[in-house]
Amino acid sequence: MKKIDVSRSVAAGKRxxxxxxxxxxxxxxxxxxVVEVIRIPFVARxxxxxxxxxxxxxxxxxxxxxxxxxxxxxxxxxxxxxxxRAIVCDGGAPIAIAVDAxxxxxxxxxxxxxxxxxxxxxxxxxxxxxxxxxxxxxAVKILDLQSLLAEAFAEHARPQRRIAAESASAAPRTSExxxxxxxxxxFDVAExxxxxxxxxxxxxxxxxxxxxxxxxAEALVMGMMSFREQLLPLLSLRGLxxxxxxxxxxxxxxxxxxxxxxxxxxxxxxRARAIVSADRRRIDPLPxxxxxxxxxxxxxxxIYRSEDGSRLISILAPEQLFREDVMQRLGSEHxxxxxxxxxxxxxEEHKFLxxxxxxxxxxxxxxxxxxxxxxxxKITRVPKTPKFLEGVINLRGEVLPVVDQRRRFDMPQLNQxxxxxxxxxxxxxxxAGLIVDSVSEVLRTPADSIEAAPExxxxxxxxxxGVVNLGRKxxxxxxxxxxxxxxxxxxxxxxxxxxxxxxRS
Numbered sequence: 001m002k003k004i005d006v007s008r009s010v011a012a013g014k015r016x017x018x019x020x021x022x023x024x025x026x027x028x029x030x031x032x033x034v035v036e037v038i039r040i041p042f043v044a045r046x047x048x049x050x051x052x053x054x055x056x057x058x059x060x061x062x063x064x065x066x067x068x069x070x071x072x073x074x075x076x077x078x079x080x081x082x083x084x085r086a087i088v089c090d091g092g093a094p095i096a097i098a099v100d101a102x103x104x105x106x107x108x109x110x111x112x113x114x115x116x117x118x119x120x121x122x123x124x125x126x127x128x129x130x131x132x133x134x135x136x137x138x139a140v141k142i143l144d145l146q147s148l149l150a151e152a153f154a155e156h157a158r159p160q161r162r163i164a165a166e167s168a169s170a171a172p173r174t175s176e177x178x179x180x181x182x183x184x185x186x187f188d189v190a191e192x193x194x195x196x197x198x199x200x201x202x203x204x205x206x207x208x209x210x211x212x213x214x215x216x217a218e219a220l221v222m223g224m225m226s227f228r229e230q231l232l233p234l235l236s237l238r239g240l241x242x243x244x245x246x247x248x249x250x251x252x253x254x255x256x257x258x259x260x261x262x263x264x265x266x267x268x269x270x271r272a273r274a275i276v277s278a279d280r281r282r283i284d285p286l287p288x289x290x291x292x293x294x295x296x297x298x299x300x301x302x303i304y305r306s307e308d309g310s311r312l313i314s315i316l317a318p319e320q321l322f323r324e325d326v327m328q329r330l331g332s333e334h335x336x337x338x339x340x341x342x343x344x345x346x347x348e349e350h351k352f353l354x355x356x357x358x359x360x361x362x363x364x365x366x367x368x369x370x371x372x373x374x375x376x377x378k379i380t381r382v383p384k385t386p387k388f389l390e391g392v393i394n395l396r397g398e399v400l401p402v403v404d405q406r407r408r409f410d411m412p413q414l415n416q417x418x419x420x421x422x423x424x425x426x427x428x429x430x431x432a433g434l435i436v437d438s439v440s441e442v443l444r445t446p447a448d449s450i451e452a453a454p455e456x457x458x459x460x461x462x463x464x465x466g467v468v469n470l471g472r473k474x475x476x477x478x479x480x481x482x483x484x485x486x487x488x489x490x491x492x493x494x495x496x497x498x499x500x501x502x503x504r505s
Contacts, residue, residue, distance in 0.1 A: 013110050017131075018275075019103040019140055020087065023075050026103065028131075028140045035088040036183070037102055037275040040080050041066065044476035045360050046453075046464055047409035052152045056454055056467060057096060058476055059088065060279070060307050063467045065454035066096045072148045074124030085274070089145065095454075097145070104254065104272065105185070105204045106133070106140075113142070126151070182283065184276040184304065186313055187256060187269040190243040194269075194314045195276065195304065200258050204272055207253040222268055225255075232257065234266040240321045241299055246270065258318045265318070276313065278304045283315065348447045352468070354477060355423060355436040357405060361477045362436075363443060363468065368482040370424040370431070372439050390435060400424070402433040408485065427483045434485070443468065443477065450479065 016031035043055030043066050052071040056063050066086060070076070083101035088094070108131050115129045126147040130139050184195040185204065211223035211234060220239025224231045234255065238245060252271040257264055282305045299320055304313040352363030353372070379391040379402055390404040402422070406413055414420065414437065423434045445468050453464045466479040 014107050015110050015113060016105065016107050017140070017142065018087065018105055020085070020099040021101045021103060022069055022073060022099055026138070026140050027099075028106075028142045029087065029089065029145060030142070031105060033089045033145070034275065035090050035094070036277040038086050038088060038096070039274075040084050040086050040098055041096075042476075044467075044478055046478065047357075047362075048463075050152055054098060056476060056478070057086075058469050059096070060277075061469060062094070063451050063454070063469050063476065064088070064094045064096055066098060067149065067152070069097045069099050069143075069148075072097075072124070072152055088277075095149070102272070102274075104206065105201070105275075107203050180280045182278045182280055184278050184313065184315065185256070186273040186276050187254065188271050188273055189237050189241060189269050190246075191270075192314065193273055193311060194237070194241075194316055196256065196258065196316055196318070198275075200318055202257040202259060202264065205255045205257065205266075207255055207268060225266070227257070227264070227266070230264070232264055232266045234268055237267045237269050237321075240267070260318045260321075267321075276304070276306075278313075279307065282307065349444050350447055350450065352443045352445070352477070352479060353423065353439065354441050354443050355421065355434075355439045357409065357411060357437050361440070361475060363477045363479045364423065364425060364482055365479075366442060368425050368427065370426050373422050373424070375420045375422045375435055393433065395424070395433070398431075400431065400433050402435060403485070404435045406435070406437075425482045425485075453478070 017028040018031050018034050018037070019026055019028045021027075038059070041057040041059070043057045045055040046053060049055075052067050054066045054068050057066045080098070081100070084098060085102045086096040086098050087102070088096045113129050113131045125141065126144040127141050128144045129142040131142070132139050183198040185198055185201045186193050186195040188194075205227075208225055211225045220236045222234040222236050224233050226232070232255075236245070237256075250271075254269050254272045255266040256269055256272075257266050259265075283302050284305070285302050286300050299316060300314045301317045301320055302315040304315055305311075306313070351366040353366055353369050354361055354363050356362075376393050379393055381391045382389065388403055388408045390402040390407070393400050393402055404413075405411075419438065421436050421439045423436060423439065425432060425434060450466045450468055453467055462484045463480060464478045465481045465484075468477040468479060470477065
């Protein structure tokens with residue numbers, strides 16, 4: 001993943017931070033760690049993962065873990081709200097962290113960052129520093145995200161991979177070209193999404209309660225404010241883009257500070273939206289029929305089409321907001337689209353049986369599955385056996401232990417009368433039946449489409465040894481290792497139980 005490049009927009013001796021809220025507390029992360037900010041994505045939950053790990057998510061074809069910062073900080077987790085966001089970070093290993101709300105992108109003098117904030121620590125926090133926003137806004141705590149993650153997730157070396165699919169997924173992929181990306185800062189104006197390239201944005205700040213008005217100024221001139229020991233003129237981006245003024249303020253307006261011709265200007269937007277890592281191949285110049293409209297007053301430099309097709313973001317350039325002749329040259333500006341390379345060799349395929357527990361999908365190597373059948377009406381309970389062992393059944397003359405996967409994964413039981421399935425699996429030492437909610441399909445997938453499971457899950461990496469990311473279908477399938485469905489202690493208990501069952505038969 002491409003990190004945010006703040007070198008063009010932050011002067012020497014200054015540091016840039018992304019600030020955000022957790023339970024009304026204001027925290028920050030260095031902007032160079034932040035790849036982008038996105039809405040909370042759909043996640044595939046990882047069974048028996050640490051509580052802070054919400055699951056794994058699909059980000060433009062890449063699988064990354066999503067962690068709850070509320071849980072990492074020891075705060076009771078709550079359902080996400082309309083303001084919740086995921087901050088995609090790459091401070092070593094890519095990870096997304098869920099926060100209550102994103103506040104702003106701020107630039108601070110390096111000397112104003114206090115690196116010994118121990119007195120501000122509260123239970124659960126791990127801090128790297130603190131800085132003040134001034135004007136009575138209080139202090140912002142800089143989180144030590146690596147320490148929080150290291151404390152919450154046990155670090156274990158990944159075990160030897162057990163199937164050829166994993167070996168193939170570990171090999172570097174050379175058939176796909178490197179995707180070049182631009183980092184955009186997006187915001188809403190008149191219920192439409194616009195953006196500026198990160199290099200054009202100096203800072204994003206909140207609109208102050210009061211500004212100095214200018215007499216006889218145009219309606220789009222909203223006044224002036226003091227900003228870093230200088231006067232910052234404030235202009236309404238609604239007015240610059242030809243929209244009507246907002247009927248009322250909802251207290252979410254932000255000021256996007258940009259440099260135009262060497263001077264700083266504050267563009268007032270309805271609200272900040274997101275940090276977007278945009279694939280350059282999906283950034284198109286404005287169609288010439290629109291760029292020529294009204295002698296170049298269209299103001300839009302290009303359009304970004306999001307990967308899932310749900311968003312169109314109009315990209316602005318600060319100079320175009322003030323110079324009418326720039327739009328006339330847009331028709332001749334085209335971004336080079338790198339040719340799509342194709343692999344001349346067919347990929348080796350692997351097959352997995354896909355089953356569901358709730359809305360989560362899991363896969364087992366098809367060679368480990370003996371059969372799939374309905375759960376028998378009669379399962380004989382066996383006293384003094386582990387809770388995961390539902391009992392035994394007689395399957396064509398063989399005594400077969402049955403494991404309830406919901407119990408195994410500490411999930412609530414389904415209501416009686418459900419249509420559950422029994423998957424009979426075979427490992428080197430055992431043969432057992434797994435009760436699951438349903439079986440959906442046999443999935444064929446190329447070996448190089450199988451990705452390694454996230455590293456943050458500790459011992460769970462032995463159970464979830466890979467991920468199949470079906471991003472276009474909105475699905476993530478966790479691949480399970482049949483030999484690791486039980487712990488070592490449970491393997492021993494099951495082995496002893498099978499030995500006694502065979503002796504009685």
